[in-house]
Amino acid sequence: MHIKNLAFTTLACVAALAAAPASARGITVAVGSSFTTLDPYNASDLLSRTVAKSFYEGLYAFDKDLKPRPQLATGYEVSKDGLTYTFHLLPGVKFHDGSDFNAEAVKLNFERVLNPANHLSRYRLFNFIDRIEPVDDLTVRFHLKRPVAGIIQRLANGTGVMICPSTLKTMDGRGIAFNPCGTGPYKMKEYNPSERLVAVKNPDYHVKGLPKLDSITWLPVAENATRSAMLRTGEADFIHPMPVEQVKDLEKDPNLTISIVPSIMMRYLSINNIQKPFDDVRVRQAVSYAIDREALCKVAFSGFARPATGVLPPQIPGAAIFGEPKYNPQKARELLKEAGYPNGFTTKLWSGYNNSTSGKVIQFIQQQLAQVGIKTETRTLEAGQRVSLVEANKVPSESPNRLYYIGWSNSTVDSDWGMRPVFDSRSWPPKLSNEGYYANKRVDELFDLAQSEVDEQKRNEYYREAQMLIWNEVAVAFLVYEDNTAAYNKHLVNFHALPDTGYEFYEAEWKE
Template sequence: MQKFPFKAALSLTAFSAAMLIASAPAEAREITAAVATGFTTLDPWDAVDNLSRAVSRSFYESLYTFDKDLKPVPQLAESYEVSKDGLTYTFRLRQGVKFHDGTEFTADAVKMNFDRGMNPDSKLTRRTFFKFVDRVEVVDPYTVRIVLKTPTAGFIQRLANGTAGMICPSLLKRATTKQVTAYEACGTGPYTLKRFSPAEELYAVKFPNYRVPGLPKFDAIRWVPVTENSTRAMMLQTGEAQFISPVPNEQFLPLSKSGKLTLQKTPSVVTRYLSMNETKKPFDDIRVREAVSLAINRKALVKVAYNGFAVPSTGYLPTQIEGGVDFGEFPYDPKRARELLKEAGFPQGFKTTIWSAYNDGKTVKTLQFLQQQLAQVGIHAETKALEAGQRTVIYGAKTPEESQHQLYLIGWTNSAAEPDWGLRPLLDSRSCPPVLNNDSYYKNPKVDALFDEAIRETNAEKRVELYHEIQKLVNADKPWAPLVFEMVTAGTAKELKNFTVLPDGGFDFYSAEWKE
C-alpha cells in the first residue's frame, strides 16, 4: 500500500459572504455576501451549478477539499492509502466530528452518502461524477474503504470539489425525494441553515459545536442573489454587503480606487469556447471549422466583451491544470479563413446560427462580437442567447440527429481541477448529450481510447503524456474554437479578511474575520 499522510489539517475551503448588520463595524457579527445568480439546491450531490455547491459548503464538508491553489487537502479525512493496483482507497477519518443534529460522523455516514449518490434510482444530477466507484465498505467506525471499478486518476481531486458533501444520516433517512435535501441542510460544516429561498436568500448561522476551535468567527452569513451588476456593486459601496462576486468588469477599476474596499482578481479554470456541431453541414468539414477559428481575434474579444478580465485561450485546458498543453495564441488570419472557405466550396460564405448557453450582458457582447468577426469572412450568423429552459434543445437530444444547434457559445468550469474532467465531458464521443457536454458531437476513436488509458494510468508522468496526446489530436481536428480563459473577481469591505474567491469560482471563507 502506498501511503499519503496529511498533517496540514486546517487548510479549508468553502464559500462567499458578506453583509454587516451590526451598528459598529468593529462589532460585526453577521456578514452578507451578494452573488450573481440564484441557487438551484442545497444538495451538493444534485447541484449542476458551481455556485450552489459553493454556498452549500456553509453546511457540508467532504473527505477532502481544495486549498487556494486547487490542490486537494484533507477535511473530514486525516489520510488515505491506495493499493498498488490503484483500485482501493482506504481513508482514516477524523474522530470527534459532530453533525448538526448532534450525531457523530463515522464511516457509516460516508457509506450511506456514497450509496445514495451512486444509486441510479436517486436520479441525482452529479451521480456520473463518481460512476467509476464500485462500492464503499466500512472497515471500522473511523476507517472507510472505497473500491473503484477501474483505476481513476484524479479521484482525490473529485472528492475535493464539493460534490461529495457528507449529509447527516438522519436527513438522508427522511429524504424520500430530492426536494427534501434541496431545501434542508444538515452536515458537519461551520454553519447551520436558518432559512432558504432559492431566488432571495440563504441565511446560515454559526454551528456552536464545529470541530475547529474558534471557527467560525461570524454568527451568521447571509447569501443574497443579486443579478443586476450595478446593484451588486452599489451594495458593496454602501456597506449593505461586505462581499460580492463577481465584481462587474466595468466597475472593477473605480471600486479598486476606494480606500474602503479590497478587490480580488484571480485567473480561473473557466474556459469559454465556440463549439461546432460536426453532425451539421458545413461543420463536418475541418476546413470550415478551421476557418471559423481563424476568423476570431481573441485579443480584441478580451477587450470588447471582458474589459480585460480574461486572457486569450492558449489551449483546451487552463494553464493551472496539470497536463494542459500550451499551443500559444490561436492565430487570427481572416485572409486564410476566406481561402479555406473557398476550398471547402463556399467562396461566397454561408448562413448559420450561433446559440449561447447564457444570456448575461458579457455573453451578449461576445455573441455580437463573434457575429461581426464571422461576417468579415462571409459567414453570416443569426444569434440567440438561450435561457435555462431553452438549453434542453441541446442537452435533451438523445441522438446527434435530434440536435438543432450549429455554432454554440458555451463555457466549462473544471471543478475537479484535473485534466480528465476538463476534457472527457467535452470531447469523448461517449459524452455527447444527454450524457454530458460533448455538444460538438466530436468523435475520434483514438481520442476515446486514450481517455480510457489515461484515467487508468497510475504513473503521473505517463498520464500527463497521454493527456498531451489527446489535446494534440483534438487540436488537429478542431471540433471547437477555444476563445478565452476567464478571470474570477470579488470585492470585500476592507475590514473583511480571509474571504476569497478561488480559481474555480468558489470561495474560501471558513476562517473569515472582521479586523479594523
C-alpha cells in the same frame, strides 16, 4: 500499505490558532448567476457547488491555493496496487439533524452517486469506485475498479460531500436539491434559486470558533453595474465577478479590496458537431479563424483575460501549449466556400450566462462571424433555461443549441477532468458537459489509457495526443482564459476568490 497524509491534525487546531478579534455579523455576497441545485452530486455548475459549501463538507477540500486538505477525514492509506484506499474519519462530527457522521454515512452518499439509476450528473467523476466498505465507525475503505490518478483531488472538489442519511432516505432528488442537510458551518434559512439563499450559523459546528460569521446571504445579480453599486452602498460585502470595466474606479475606493486571480476557467464557443453545417470540420475551423481573441480580451474583458493557447489552461499539469488560435477572416471565408457555403449561412448563437460580460462576448462574436458571412441570432440564457435547453437534453439530434458560449473550470485541477466531461463521447448531455456532441473514439481511448496509467510521463503522453486531436479538429472554438475578478469590503477577510472561479470562505470573518 503506503501511508499518505496520515497527520491526524484537524481543522480545529487551525481554528484555535486564530486569535484576531472579529465582529459577529452576517455578510451579503452578490454573484453573477442564479443557482441550479443545492445537491452537489447533481450540480454541473461550479457556482452551485461552491454555494453548497455553506452546508456541506467532504472527506477532503481544496484550500485557497487549490491544494487538497483533510476535512472530514484525518488521513488515508493506499494499497501497493493502488486499488484500495482506507480513510480515517474525524471523530465527534454531527449532521445538522443531530445524527452522527460515520463510515456508514460515507457509504450511503457514495452509493447514491454510483447508482446509475439515480442519473446524477457527477456520476462519472466517481464511477471508478467499485464499492465502499465501512470497516468501523471511523474507518471506511474504497475499493476501486482500476488505479486512478488524482483520487484525492476528486474527493476535494466539492462534489463528494456528506449529506444527512435521513435526507437521503426520505427525500427524492428534488427534495435534496432544495433542502441541504450536512455537517457544514451553516444551515439553510431561506432559499429561492433565482432570488436569494440565506445560510445561518450552525451553533453546533464541530470546529470550535467557526464559523466566524452569523450568516451569508447569497444573491444572484446578473447585471455588472448593479453588483458594483451594491458593493459601494454596502448592500453587498463581496461581489463576483467584479465588473472588469470598473476596476480602476473601484481601486480608488479606500473601503474596498480588489482581487484578481489568473484562473483555470476556459471560456469557449461550443459548436454542435452533429448538426449541419458544423459537422464539417472546415466550418468549425472557419468559426475559429473568424474570431480575434486579442480584441475579445480587450473589448469584453477589459484586458483581464488571455487568449487560449491550448485545450487546458497552462496551470494544469500535463497541459500542452499549441499557441493562440490565428485570426484570419480571409481563411475563414475560403474554408466556408470549400465547404459549400460561399455566401455563409444563418445560425443561433447562445450564451450559457445572462450577465453583462457574457452579453458583450456574444455581441462581439456575432459581429466577427458576420464579417465572414455567418449571421447569428443571439440569446442569453438564465440558469434554469441553460439546464432545460442544453444540459438536460436527452436526444442529441433534437438539441437546439448550435453555437453556445460557455466555460469549463477544472474542479479537480488534473488533466482528466479538465477534458473528459467536455470532449468524451460518453459525456454527452445529460450525463456531463460535452454539449457540442464531439466524438472521437481515439480520444475516448486515450482518456481511459491515461486515467489508469501510473507512470506520469506516459500518462501525459496520452493526454498530449488527446489534446492535439481535440485542438486540430476544432471540437470547440477555444477563446480565452478568464481572470477571476472579485471585489469586497476591506473589513471582510479570509473570503477568497479561487483560480477555479469558486470561493473559499471557511474561516471568513468581519474585522472592524
